[in-house]
Structures are given as C-alpha cells and as structure tokens.
Amino acid sequence: MTTPRSAAELFSLEGRTAIVTGASAGLGARFAVVLAQAGATVFAAARRIDRLKELAGTDARIHPVACDVSVEADRTRLAETALSGTGRIDVLVNNAATSGETRAADESPEAFGDVLGLNLTAPFHLARLTAEAPVPAGAPAGGRSIINVSSILGLVSAAPLGGASYSASKAGLIGLTRELAGQWGREGTRVNALAPGWFRTEMTADLFADERSSNWVERNTLLRRGGDGHELDGALLFLASDASSYCTGHVLTVDGGWTAR
Template sequence: MSAPRPAAELFSLEGRTAIVTGASAGLGGRFATVLAQAGATVFAAARRTGPLRELAGSHPRIHAVTCDVSVAADRVRLVETALAAGGRIDVLVNNAAMPGATRAEEESPDAFADVLGVNLTAPFHLARLTAEAPAGERVGGPSIVNVSSILGLVSAAPLGGASYAASKAGLIGLTRELAGQWGAAGTRVNALAPGWFRTEMTADLFGDERSARWVGRNTLLGRGGHAHELDGALLFLASDASSYCTGQILTVDGGWTAR
C-alpha cells in the first residue's frame, strides 16, 4: 500500500467481492461468514445446495452458487457469476477439498487423480480465472488464499493419505510459483495450512477417544483447534493487512509442526 492506514481499517473488506469454495460445511462455511462479517460480498460455492442456501440465509452478503469444482465449466460459471454481480473479484479462497483413501495401497491411480483434480487442478484454474478477471477500479491484483494443510508439510501417518498429502503439498508449491509469476501485477497468492481442526472431515478423528488423545499429545497446545481460531489468519491473508505478503504459508496448527 502507498500510505499507512489506521489499524482498524487494515482488516476491513468493505466493498470487496470474494469467492469461497467448499462453503457448504466445515471451515468453508466459517470462512464465508468471516469475510462477509468483514464487509465483503461473498459468493459461497459448493455442490450441496441445501446447506449452501442455509449459509446464505445466515448473512445478507453471502450468496449461494451451486458448483462442482471438479468440473471446469462450473468453475468458469462461478467466476462469471461473481463478476456479473460485483464487477471484479478481490478475494479467492480455494478451500474445496476431498480426502481420498488413508492407505496408499488401497487407492487406485484413478482415485488418486480425482483427488488431485479437486484439491490442486481446480484451485489452479480458479486462481488463473481470478487473476485474469477485470480489476474494475481496484488498484493492484486480488488476494488468493489457497487452503493447504499441515499434511502438505509433514507426514501424519497413520492418519494421512497419499493423494491428500500430495495435493496439499502441491498446493504449497503452486502458491509459491503463482506468487512469483503474478507478483509484478500486484496479485498476492498465499496459503493457509491448518492443523487438526474439528470439522465434518475430522469428526471420526475427534469422536474416537484414542485418536483425540493422540492429537492432544502431539500438539504443543495440547488440543485440536476450533474453526474460529482461523478467523484472524484468514482475514490477514485476505485483507490489506497482508499487503506486503505473498508466496507465504501461514501455518495455524497449535504447534504441531514445531515439534
């Protein structure tokens, strides 16, 4: 930014247009809500129409877009929908993901490719569509936040998954490369790498007493995370508070990777 701003304004997204994928449940729903509360008009995308409409009904600035990110035409339609309403896209949160099989020997090459299609190819395509979209009156480029994972940084065997880990590690590499290619145009690309959070995807993990103890034992803060504990990190990366930050991986994991 060319001049300092009051601290209270740094995290504001007033007047901005945002897209959040995988918004029908878990962290995605929370992400959409947080951006809307910060002032953004949010286009919340997911396959499940019911939960998505419920999310949209919870805040007037959230708009539901039924979208399967594994389908290229749906990705294009999502971006076009946001552009038609807002004239530009200021924030993209690539959150949609699928887990894949836990054991590598139980995962077929086709299933592996399906996971990479949702978790890596779709974020690349959406990032490109966002970066190439008209800027309107905005100075500089959009802020792209790729939601990776600590499983893109370290192994969590026996609870990991080959395709999931590969896709999340690939997303980190993609983040750095796109940041390098698009930085001169003002487009910022960063990644958020959550640790073990209580979501729909980890319900079985935290529902099992032994597994929950394993998380607590191996996390420096002694517990799993709660979705709202990602609010500040997301807003930092999405807003002007991180105007001089690109190509970075912000890990929010209670100290898991610091062991």
C-alpha cells in the same frame, strides 16, 4: 509507498468481492461468514445448495452458488457469476477438497488422480480465472488476494492418518502458491497458502470422536488440543485484506504447534 492506515481499515473488506469454495460446511462455511462480516460480498460455492441457502440466510452479503469445482464448466460459471454480480473478484479462497484413501495400498491410480483433480487442478484453474478478471477502478491497495487452503499434511507426514493423494495435493498446493506468487507478483496479485492443523470439522468428526485418535492429536500438539474453527478467523482475514499487502508466496501455518515439534 503506501499510506499507513488504522487497524480497522487494514482488515476491512468493505466493497470487495470474495469467492469461497467448499462453503457448505466446516471451515469453508466459517470462512464465508467471516469474510462477509468483514464487509465483503461473498459468493459461497459448493455442491450442496440447500446448505448454502441456509448459510446465506444468516447474512445478506453471502450469495449461494451451486458448483462442483471438479467440473471445469462449473468453475468458469462460478467466476462469471461473481463478475456479473459485482464486476470484480478481489479475494479467492480455494478451500474445497476431498480426502481420498488413508492407506496408499488401498488407493488406485485413478482415485489418486481424482483427488489431485479436485484438490490441485481446480484451485489452479480458479486462481487463473481470478487473476485474469478485469481490475476495477478503486482496486484495493493490497491487490487481489488468492488464498489456497493447504494443510499441515502438505508439510509433514501424519501417518497413520493422512493419505498419499491428499498429502501430495496439499504439498502441490504449496508449490503452486509459491510459483503463482512469483509469476503474478508484478501484477499486484498476491498468492498465499493457509495450512491448518487438526481442527474440529465435519471431515474430522470421526477423528475427534475416537478417544485414541483424539488423544494422539492432543499428545502431539504443543497446545495439547485440537483447534476450533474460529481460531482461523484472524489468519484468514490477514491474508484476505490489506493487512498482508506485502505478503505473498507465504504459507501461514495455524496448527497449535504441531509442525514445531
């Protein structure tokens, strides 16, 4: 049995170490900031080190790590950097992703495989590296937390937008989440997925800049608007912290009601 704690203690990440991939822009940058504000030491990883350094300049708890997560050696080095820095990995946010082609007819098998390599294989490897890291003394009651950032496109079709490889990778990430949760639950490692809907980010800038597609998002979302990045803060903190200590194998959808239609 666990001892009840205050709400502030449940959501605190003081003394913990987090890794966030794809942290140079968009939701990833926001995720790194939120985890740091909650008290975590955050290793923010991406290819664009200049942007990571700018992000790190906003909070001393954020540490930039140049990393191409499509490269196995870079993934291993990222985990080793976190372990050498603090001796622990408590939270992993598998956020890095690429979109691929929108039309299946335009996507070659090789390009399809490249998208799956970045969006699915890399998160699997990083999850393994996290789960296999030594468990330090005083580990959190809720255990390690691995958060795979999926998408509503892993749950439903959004044709004519979306894409075959992207949707397949995000659906695969949900399946991976449930399987790893089943395999690692006894060890105290929790694995959950976060499935955002249409949020205003660098990746969706063209979508929201176009009146026709922006209206399409609003028309098909129950709240009649796209999401703002900060509206994922609570969901992220819930999954990262002890507030979700009895939650694993779950897909937390934050989409303004898109999938409830």
